[in-house]
Amino acid sequence: MESIREFIAASQHPHAYARALKESGTAIIGYLCSYTPEEIIHAAGLHPMRLFGSAEDISLADTHLQSYCCSLVRGALADVLAGNLEYLDGAVFPHTCDTIQRLSDIWRLNTKFRFFADVVLPVKLTTESSRAYLSDVLKKFRMDLEEAFDITITNEALHDSIQTFNTIRDMLNTLYEIRSENPSKISGRDLHGIVKGSMIMDRDAAAQALVKIADELRAEAAPPAPKRKRVLVAGSVCSHPDVYTMLEKAGAEVVWDDLCTGSRYFGGMISTSGDPIEAIAQRSFDRLICPAKHKSITIRGENLVQAAREHDARGVIFLQLKFCDPHSFDYPYLKEFLDSQHIPSMLLEVEDQLPGEGQLLTRFETFVHML
Template sequence: MDVQTIVDECLELWRDPYPHLARLREEGEKPLAVFCSYTPEEIIHAAGFTPVRLMGAVRTITYADAHLQTYCCSLARTDLDMALAGELDFLEGAVFVQTCDTMMRLSDIWRRNTDFPFHGDLVLPIRMGEDVSLPFLVEEVHRFRRSVEDYVGEAIWDDALEESIHVYNRNRRLADRLYKLRTTSPGVLDGLSATACLAAGFWMRREKHNEMLHELLEGLDTGGQPGRERTPLLVSGSVCTTPDLVELLQELGADVVDDDLCSGHRYFDNYVDEADTPEEALARRMWGRVNCPAKHQSIEDRVEHLVRQVQDSGAAGVIFYLQSFCEPHLFDVPYLRERLQKELDVPSLVLESELQSFSRGQLRTRLQAFLETISGV
């Protein structure tokens, strides 16, 4: 398959993954929903399920408002709305990670109001990255593994878990190569294509995604001439449910050269140590990776990480793309923007999105104004 065909198929999947997920069930796979990049997907994979990421949808809310307040984020509301409407009946169940208040309450509401066979919860310590929290996290990974074993009625052997860890580590290495191409070989692969090819993996078996990424990377001409010059940008936030943001930036003459998204760079950050015992290794990866704003850690760590990303990628500006009412992310933004301006003289833009009232036209206007500010027009 040629590179453009792979990219086009990934973009189509990113725009609307749900028909594809329904087909997975028809083909004999058992899709199990996850909502968060902290989920130890290797355990789910080793048990024979296909972990799939739910990231909301652009839709009008019909059922969810009876259960979640309108000031809850649209990711939770639209996912719940699809479940209550019966549009996610192809799922085996769902796994919830206790990060923010909305996701913790969504787990309770989901359990009480849906009939999926499996319901899993993962309780993470608030103070991630500190010595005091690691033993708790190891025990929680162990408890989650046992809950999956109880559901399937058989043990998840260490051999199977180690194989899944190997598969996912390969995926992280391939994703890292994919992302680095944008700075090491400018013009070979644009930000829209790279992000789409990473996102597509959320909705397929990891082995298949590995094969796809390998084929894509082997098919790219890294010795080709760079394309026309574009304004390099970095996007920070939680998730990009649709390609609209990156597509619009490309149409306006910019390119996303890196991101700080939990559906992007943060998803594949850090590897699982394959020399360690599986549960300890999975816990250590979560414990040592770049923290989500919903977890307590010195904000200096986030600042230093973001500053380093901007410097390494050569980004001329940062777009904070956030879900409306996402308090953990919104709390961090003023300080992050201030430090980016002071230390790097890099401007930033804050965009808030609601999936139930998404406006591509308004988004385009604000992006165009920001790019004109950067270029001095």
């Protein structure tokens, strides 16, 4: 499908895509975390661009970050130091984890872009005071953008952007549901490319294309569902499309995920009525949380079990970045929740490169056989 190829191309060559966009006159703001208030950036007429740390040689980060820093952060820093992100007009760092928090400092001290902002979000998402604080922080971010780019971000523009992002989220969710219903309709690899591409491409173009893809997939005659075992992938960022193809080879289909490059990105719609900033803040309270945030002590375990049940996943693959503290701390309890429901799981720790294909395939096959 032509429109799918557009997403895949953007996901494979994010810098080329961004450079072309920049040449067309659009200013670009980079970010690393799915809690970034993209709607505000978009409403400012700027382009929010997710950074995945794609530098080939991440050793460039060695003069600033120790070897026990995760590859996402080292990769992003190496990218910017190598000059691969020269198209950026700035970057925004929402408060995520200890490591990204320090990356923000190192970035601020070692790069020179027009714009820089820390959006220090609350960590606990349970109280009225944290909700009020979150709104205050978002309002400040709006003002910072207005000042830096000498523009006014109107409520109308914010409402329009919210619509655009709601469409993206709604359509990504629809595509996930289509795949969960019948994985033959769209491959896991393609869907991964679509989600990733959605964080790179022009959002209006992405929203339109996603509607089209969803329509076409819905209209397509359903080929018979493959006879592979249904699994769910959980973790932080997945930048490895090969994981999906290798799992297929091993006899499994990824039918859902709990990833910040997946369901955590598109989960939770923003209300289109009322104050747009309050509405954006509210979504952070509604969406599935990442382990660096607090909502309750068991919510992530409950959500994971529920997602596995809803999508009839027979097993869960934890795909974790090595040195990712928040996810590593949650892993034993999430596994325990799954164990109590007799859902087997396996843990795969990855860095910027996947383990060798043979080794990985064997591990996947062994796991899939157990299901």
